[in-house]
Amino acid sequence: MTDHGAPQPVDRTLPTDEARDLLALARDIAQREIAPTAADEEDAGVFPRELFALLSEAGLLGLPYSVEYGGGDQPYEVYLQVLEELAAARLTVGLGVSVHTLSCHALAHFGTKQQRLEHLPRMLGGGLLGAYCLSEPASGSDAGSLRTRAVRDGADGDWVVEGTKAWITHGGIADFYTLMARTGGEGPRGISAFLVPGDAPGLSAAAPEKKMGMKGSPTAQVHFDGVRLGDDRRIGDEGQGFTIALAALDSGRLGIAACAIGVAQAALDAAAAYAGERRQFGRPIGDFQGLRFLLADMATQVEAGRALYLAAARLRDAGRPFSRQAAMAKLFCTDAAMKVTTDAVQVLGGYGYTADFPVERYMREAKVLQIVEGTNQIQRMVIGRHLLGPESR
Known part of the structure; x- marks a missing residue:
């Protein structure tokens, strides 16, 4: 018997056993500590400060920074996949980690040795936000x-x-x-x-x-x-x-891209599960070709977005220019999240428009990702400048 709508595990390629353990830890925290209360706390407007203390204790608030200052010495490729897991459980947490990482960037990359020693350990692993x-x-x-x-x-x-x-x-x-x-x-x-x-x-x-x-x-x-x-x-x-601000934003845009794919993956999983359970005309709606094609397009958008942000992250990790690719990843991934979450609401029909299911929340959350850290119109300007030179030409 076909297992209709069962969420498919994400195929991830991680460079080390330590990275795989970090991702497993993030997934465990996401599923055990974040996801169960996400809907109720978002509806009530509750900020989960205690979760950020937990993430700090677990070493997940300073992953891409030097271990000398309390960081995790992890490649951006690894950090972003951890971020995706957190955002899939609750965007408030995933985006919060991304903003915190962005806030540490200036000091970590442009501060003096004395400044880094004085402030970074508490910022990265001391429970600060x-x-x-x-x-x-x-x-x-x-x-x-x-x-x-x-x-x-x-x-x-x-x-x-x-x-x-x-x-x-x-x-x-x-x-x-x-x-x-x-x-x-x-x-x-x-x-x-x-x-x-x-x-x-x-x-x-x-x-x-x-x-x-x-x-x-x-x-x-x-x-x-x-x-x-x-x-x-x-x-x-x-x-x-x-200059410091723009350098931080290049990296921060990759964080937004990863968060967007986390939200899109969560919406896809919810839509696929519903399509396997909801029956109309005597069979699961997932058996109808029109709906299967819709889910196939959603899945393709998610996979393409993930590949794009990881490719940009690998350029960053290799010390190569990645500004254009970061803008492309932010643009594509957030547009994809908006499309995938909107389609997820459509898959659920009237139920998708209610707060009884999470897809309406995913759709509302996806919208802001097209705006923060440079609107997607700004991303197109950045990409165009890289392709054709300054606008003055």
């Missing part, structure tokens, strides 16, 4: 026009920060913020990067945004009202902040 502050109310895609300003004050070289950041994941609950602020003239070259403690005097957050999905993940404006930072909190050189 990070946020990334680039976007502002009037500068989203045009991040180079940001207005939050840091000015020097006093003989000791301290900085005083004034401004507001917008759409900040973990805004108001983060333990540290990687901040891009203007320290010089207009444009990208006047921006510098800073590491701001979450309890800094003058730092506050607005009420979380009311969103169509990911209700358990707080997204809020963050206000900097005279926040004073020592110069030892500046990351990299003055005016290097925009």
Whole structure:
């Protein structure tokens, strides 16, 4: 007898036994600790802070960073597959890990040795949670026009920060913020990067945004009202902040791509299982060719997206340029997630439109992935520039 709709195991190629063990650990945590309460907690808008403490204890919050500073020394290829597993169980968790990893990038890659030794171990394995502050109310895609300003004050070289950041994941609950602020003239070259403690005097957050999905993940404006930072909190050189931000986003886009495929895989599994159980006209609806073709297209999108983000990750791991491929992966995987989750709702029919099944939540969550860390229109611009050169040509 055919096992209609049974979720098929994902065929993963991992480079080491340690990597296979890490993925097995992530899958176990996802299935045992995350998935059972995901729907109820998302509906109630509950952020699972205790889960992030668990992931930190398990060594899953610093996988792509150096073991010297408390990381896991894992290739991005491995980290992204762990991320996919977490996002399949609950996007709030998967995306939260991706944002935390993004928030650590500036210090890990551009900080001094002393800065890394002082801060990274607690950021990677000490239970801390990070946020990334680039976007502002009037500068989203045009991040180079940001207005939050840091000015020097006093003989000791301290900085005083004034401004507001917008759409900040973990805004108001983060333990540290990687901040891009203007320290010089207009444009990208006047921006510098800073590491701001979450309890800094003058730092506050607005009420979380009311969103169509990911209700358990707080997204809020963050206000900097005279926040004073020592110069030892500046990351990299003055005016290097925009370069630091873009370098982080290239890697972060791969995290979003992996999260998107996690959501798409979860939707595909739910749709396939339903198609094997739901009977119409005397047989499972999965026996009808039209529905089988729909599921086949969904599965192909998921596999193609996974192959694309892993190919980009392998370029990154090899130290080769990967910006174009990261933009392609973010674009394709998030568009695929939107299509697959929408089709999953169609497979379930009227039941798919109800909260009794998870596919409507997957569809609502997939939408934001086409927007965050560079809209998909921006990704097309990035890809076009790589292909044809600057727009001015």
